Amino acid sequence: MTKSSLRATSIAALALALAAQPAAAQDAPAREPTAFTLETDQPRTPEQEAVRFDKADVSIKVLPETKSIEGVAVLDFTVLSPIQRLAVELDTLFTISEIKLDGEVVPADRWSNPEGRLTVEVPAGLAEGATPTLTITYGGQPRTAPRAPWNGGWVWSTAPTGEPWIGTAVQLNGCDLVWPCIDNSHAEPGQLDMHVTTPGNVSAPGPGVFTGMTENADGTKTWSWSIKTPNIYAGMINVGPYEEMTAGYQSRFGNTIPMHYWHLRSDDPAKVERLFGEFSRMLDFFESTIGPYPFGDSKMGVVETPYLGMEHQTINAYGNEYRIDDRGYDWLLQHEFSHEWFANQLTNANADHMWLHEGLGSYMQPLYARFLHGEQFMQAELKTQRMGLVNAFPVVSRTDRSVNAVYGGSEGPGGDIYNKGSLIAHTLRMTLGDEDFYEAIRRLVYGRPDPRPGNFAPRLATTQDFNAIVNQVTGQNYDWFFDVYLYNAALPxxxxxxxxxxxxxxxxxxxxxxxxxxxxxxxxxxxxxxxxxxxxxxxxxxxxxxxxxxxxxxLRQLDLVDDLQAYNRTQRAARTAR
CATH class of the missing domain: 2.60.40 (Immunoglobulin-like)
Structure with a gap:
């Protein structure tokens, strides 16, 4: 069977292949993924390093009544050096009913998934240049997120109008909570096609470009999307009673960018209109400050979700409930949108460099405040960021780490990757001057100083890469800056x-x-x-x-900040002791 045939039949085969699978009991005790699955960005196996992940074609039927799914994933690889097995990650909470290699069923004794790393033995071996297709049929009740987006998984909710309202947020735990993938930033697929089947009264906005909707005989609908070079957690699920607002943004780089907002149909139209009005202002800020929107050939998308938010490539999750504060813009919308540049276009090569996402993304908020309202508003945001630093661990350890090790705070920088990273970026800008600073940022994000639509692609980078770029742009050695601010915990x-x-x-x-x-x-x-x-x-x-x-x-040590933080700790301890 050809690969195109495999993909064409995956949707049709989905219901038949899993129809006999018993639904998990509603009152069954909650199960947890393995510790391995709950981490992400862990080292790849030799077999995973020996392949290029060309394409994933994933069909998922969402079953709100049982909080379960049925899925078929067709995964295409190119072998770079000879191997005897293929390996991908998939949560052990899913039941795997069948695996095929190039259309042939793989006997059950030739594959295993004990900890969430699914390994398929290939006794005949796969030679360099081979293009195997692995088809995995799976299903069951996925992990329900304990506290999305920070403690991730699936969010099963109900819209105010009574329909299912469902989302996934898996950045800190990995794509394997949703579909079979190689859960490492170095193994992004070249293309991801997603087909999400839903009840007929809801829709499923997705990543990338919409490729069509099919009305099925059983009353369900299948929504299809295609995205190129997606971030590993970009393959997310959104299901709800959505209405769509659209417009085109005329970019300063000559292209027209489609803007889409999927919001609940029960939302206040005035609030929807106000939020949607922020889209074009944000695009103008980022394009004038950093460079072209990286995914202009796809869309700038936002979808309302039953959790706070997440930076899903081309369709950011938004759950800030249209709040208004003294910033003069929606902070959640702006922060997640910043990650289209600092996470999706530029992806850290390992989670140890997560500040390149969160710190540089957080610095875009004071800069945006100045863009909109002037210097006072920028300084106000910088001051707020300054008061929250912990400085217990270096922002960058210079050793490969998992995402949770970086975010946890007990062994990594935790929240300092946001606020401290932003303040480091501000100090670097004040040190270099705007011309050199922004050229260094453009080279970091796009890999070149002159980005234009079509002349760049998503890329991986490290803090050391950024250090080298700064040295190249300025013609001076700024290693001392990175040594003190990034690799040392204490502030100067x-x-x-x-x-x-x-x-x-x-x-x-x-x-x-x-x-x-x-x-x-x-x-x-x-x-x-x-x-x-x-x-x-x-x-x-x-x-x-x-x-x-x-x-x-x-950015430096200040007694007034240390004294205030000590006072606040004392006050909290006193309240707890009462």
Whole structure:
């Protein structure tokens, strides 16, 4: 059977192949995936490194009544070096009813999935250049998210109008909670086609480009989507009673970008209109600040979800309930949209570099506040970010780590990848100047300084890559900046001493070189003090009024922040003890 035939029959075969599968009892005790499955971005096996993942064609029937699914995944690979087995990840909560290799059923004793890494033995071997197709029929009750999106899985909810309202959020736990995949950023498929079958009274917006809807004889509908080079958690499920709002955005780069918002039909039309009005402003900000929207040949999409949000490529999840605050824009919508550049176009090569997603994405919010409302609003957001730093672990450990190890906070930076990453980016911008900073960001995101629609592709990068780009763009060595801010937990401490008419400044960075210049305002005039060996001095009159770093350009240790954080901890402990 040809590969096109395999894919063509996957939807039709779905109901028949799994019709005899018993639905899990509603009152059965909750089961959990294995510890292996609940991690993501773990090292690939040699077999996984020896293949290129060309395409995934995934058909999923969603069964809201039993909170279960039925699925068929057709996975195409190209073999790069000879192997004796194929391996993908799939949650053990799913029951696998059949596996085929190139259309032939694989005997049950030649495949196993004990911990969530499904291994299929190929006794005859697969030679370099072979193009095997693995077809996996599976189903059952997937993991229900305990606290989406942070503790992920499937969210089974009901819309205000009574219809099923379902979503998946699996960034921190992996694509294997939804479909068979290689759960590692280095193994994104070249293309993902998704066919989601739903009850007839709801729809299923998806990633990439809409390729059609089929009305089935049993009253269900199948919604088909296709996305190129998707992030590994971009293959998400959305089911609900949606209405769609659309418009075209005329990009400053000459192309027209389709904008789509799928919202619940019960939403207040005025709120929907107001939120949709933010789409074009955000696009203009990002395109003028960073560069072209990476997926303009697909769409800029947003879908309302029964959980807070997630940066799903071309269809970001939105659950902020149209809240209004003093920012002057919807922070959740803007933050998730930033990840189209910092997560989906640029993907970290390992979770240890997650700050490239979250820190640079978080810095887009103060910058956007300035874009909309001016300097005061940017500084207000930077101050809020500054008050929340923990500084317990380095932002980057320089060892490969899983996503949960980075996010957890007990052994990794946790929330510091957001706020500290943003403040590091701000300090870098203040140090380099806008021209060099934004060129470095463009090279990091697009792999080139002159991105235009069609001349770049999604890419992987590390903190070390960013360091090298900064050095290349500036023609100077900024290793000291990355060493102190990214690879060291403690913030640099600036001490100041006034003796007579001399002001002496010194950086304390645990012995690390740190020639960061310091601005000093003296009687209203600003001077820059060179700190080539971490020390510098300035002659000042005895009665002069001095202000160090008057524009707060530098991320550094501040007693006022440490004192406030200590006070807050004491107050919380006292309340707990009552």
């Amino acid at each position: 401490k600036l001490t100041e001493t006034r003796t007579g008419d001399q002001l002496t400044l010194a950086w304390d960075t645990n012995g690390l070189p740190f020639p960061m210049p310091v601005e000093v305002e003296m009687n209203g005039e600003v001077q820059t003090v060179p700190m080539r060996d971490g020390r510098g001095s300035l002659t000042v009159p005895a009665d002069a009024t001095i202000l160090i770093d008057p524009q707060n350009k530098l």
